[in-house]
Amino acid sequence: xxxxxxxxxRQAILRELRRGGxxxxxxxxxxxxxxxxxxxxxxxxxxxxxxxxxxxxxxxLEKVMLDFIEGESNVLVCSTIIENGIDISRANTIIINxxxxxxxxxxxxxxxxxxxxxxxxxxxLLIPGEGTLTREARERLRVLQDLTELGAGFRIASHDLxxxxxxxxxxxxxSGQIVAIGFEMYSELLEETINELKGQQREERVDPEIRLxxxxxxxxxxxxxxxxxxxxxxxxxxxxxxxxLYLAADExxxxxxxxxxxxxxxxxxxxxxxxxxxxxxxxxxYDGRQLVFAFRADTPVAPEQILALVRxxxxxxxxxxxxxxxxxxxxxxxxxxxxxxxxxxxGFL
Numbered sequence: 094x095x096x097x098x099x100x101x102x103r104q105a106i107l108r109e110l111r112r113g114g115x116x117x118x119x120x121x122x123x124x125x126x127x128x129x130x131x132x133x134x135x136x137x138x139x140x141x142x143x144x145x146x147x148x149x150x151x152x153x154l155e156k157v158m159l160d161f162i163e164g165e166s167n168v169l170v171c172s173t174i175i176e177n178g179i180d181i182s183r184a185n186t187i188i189i190n191x192x193x194x195x196x197x198x199x200x201x202x203x204x205x206x207x208x209x210x211x212x213x214x215x216x217x218l219l220i221p222g223e224g225t226l227t228r229e230a231r232e233r234l235r236v237l238q239d240l241t242e243l244g245a246g247f248r249i250a251s252h253d254l255x256x257x258x259x260x261x262x263x264x265x266x267x268s269g270q271i272v273a274i275g276f277e278m279y280s281e282l283l284e285e286t287i288n289e290l291k292g293q294q295r296e297e298r299v300d301p302e303i304r305l306x307x308x309x310x311x312x313x314x315x316x317x318x319x320x321x322x323x324x325x326x327x328x329x330x331x332x333x334x335x336x337x338l339y340l341a342a343d344e345x346x347x348x349x350x351x352x353x354x355x356x357x358x359x360x361x362x363x364x365x366x367x368x369x370x371x372x373x374x375x376x377x378x379y380d381g382r383q384l385v386f387a388f389r390a391d392t393p394v395a396p397e398q399i400l401a402l403v404r405x406x407x408x409x410x411x412x413x414x415x416x417x418x419x420x421x422x423x424x425x426x427x428x429x430x431x432x433x434x435x436x437x438x439x440g441f442l
Contacts, residue, residue, distance in 0.1 A: 094192065094218040094234050099136055102188060105217055106137045106168060109186040115161065116140075116168045117175060117187040117206055121194070123148050123347060129190070130170040141165070146172040148349055176202045182210035192218035193230035200233065299389065301369035304378045305430055309359035316349055329363045333370060338363050361431045368438050377434060381424060384434055388416040394441045402440075 095101060109116050120129045123146050130144045143166035145157040154174075161169045162181055169175075169184075176199065187207045192200060200218070208214030218234060220226060226234075316322050328341045342360050345352060352360070369377060369386075372394055376387040388394065399418065402410040409421040422433050 094220060096222055097190065097219045101217070102133075102219075103136050105186060105188060105215065106133075106140055109215070110137075110140060110167055112212070113183070114167075114186065114212070115164070115181065115184040117184055117203075118168060118170045119173065119175070119187065119189045119203060120170055121172050121191070123172060123350070126170060126172065133168060133170060137168070140168040142168045142170060144170045145174060147174050173199065173203065175206055179206050180209055181206075185210065185212045185214040186217075187215070188217045188219060190219045191221070192234060193220050193226050195233075197233040297391075299370050299373050299375060301366050301374060302376045303362055303366060303369075304376070305362070305434070306379060307358055307362060307427065307430070308355055309362045310355050311345075311359065312353055312355055315353050315356060316345075329359070330366075332363060332367060335364055335367060338367065358427065358431075361428060365431055365434055365438075368435060368442075372438060372441055374438070379425075379430060382421065384420045384422055384430075384437065386418045386420075386438070388418065390416060392416070398441055 106116050106118075118129070118133060120126050126144055126146055130142050133140065134142050143157050143161060145154055145161075147154075149157070157166075157169070160166050161184075164183070173195075185207045187203060189195070189200065189203055195203070204216045207216060220234070311322050311325060313319075313322075316325070325341060325345060329338060332338045332341065338360060342352065345356070365377065369375075373389040373392045374386050375389055376385075378385045378387075399412050402408060402418075403412050411419045413419070420433070420437050422430075425433060
């Protein structure tokens with residue numbers, strides 16, 4: 094474990110190249126991975142540097158990996174895509190940038206990419222500085238440095254379990270229904286059952302339906318894998334607050350790049366959905382002239398708040414006995430329509 098220092102990185106790469114070996118340089122930020130590769134080309138002009146990460150096309154990535162295996166390049170700047178299934182005997186130095194941001198098991202897997210021949214291998218864990226590390230990050234790196242002997246994998250996994258914590262639902266006895274329905278759903282059902290046993294009234298979930306005629310989605314060109322699209326749709330739909338939405342959006346940007354317009358619009362729609370969940374609104378619909386919100390009878394919105402909107406003469410709001418609040422807003426589209434919808438509901442918070 095050491096600070097990011099130009100001289101150390103240059104010497105580490107040159108030491109490996111002088112004995113005819115190859116180097117993995119792990120930089121797990123796709124947005125800046127090309128800049129890092131450019132920095133290494135300047136720092137070590139003797140090296141033949143290539144770049145590989147998960148956002149590359151299948152054929153392009155395959156060519157990069159084959160060139161590295163065949164020795165056409167000798168320094169591979171990569172994301173954690175090399176974590177599993179890579180066995181290159183000539184690659185015996187790995188440099189992991191911002192090692193403090195990785196989990197213990199992940200660092201162990203990455204370290205295992207080198208030392209797969211009879212040559213001595215080197216693993217450099219680069220950090221921004223001791224003072225910037227959290228207690229957990231410092232402990233992870235200490236454990237990885239201490240446990241270097243053959244067969245240390247089990248002990249590292251045990252330490253990882255201690256650091257992260259786990260119970261029966263996440264441990265070795267996990268089985269049965271949780272496997273069939275997933276941990277999140279199982280946890281929700283378990284919480285509901287516990288509340289019922291305590292005599293607490295169960296609050297029926299609200300799954301808002303939004304019909305605003307907007308083109309909001311994750312484009313296939315942006316995220317080609319249908320399974321991954323489904324995963325992210327599920328994350329966005331399950332979000333109960335904006336923080337969860339921002340985390341999902343950050344993950345999308347990190348893995349697939351800048352959000353295209355339909356994806357940005359989808360994120361805004363999900364923000365409206367979070368707001369509707371809080372106010373227990375079942376539906377939002379736009380017919381080209383007005384926005385209509387269908388409230389549940391158990392909405393936390395006080396009747397006085399709604400009356401304050403509809404009472405003034407000339408108010409654009411109307412309210413019907415079936416708990417439907419209508420807002421005359423004229424012809425609007427895209428983000429303007431979403432902004433109008435969110436502004437109308439935020440007054441109830």
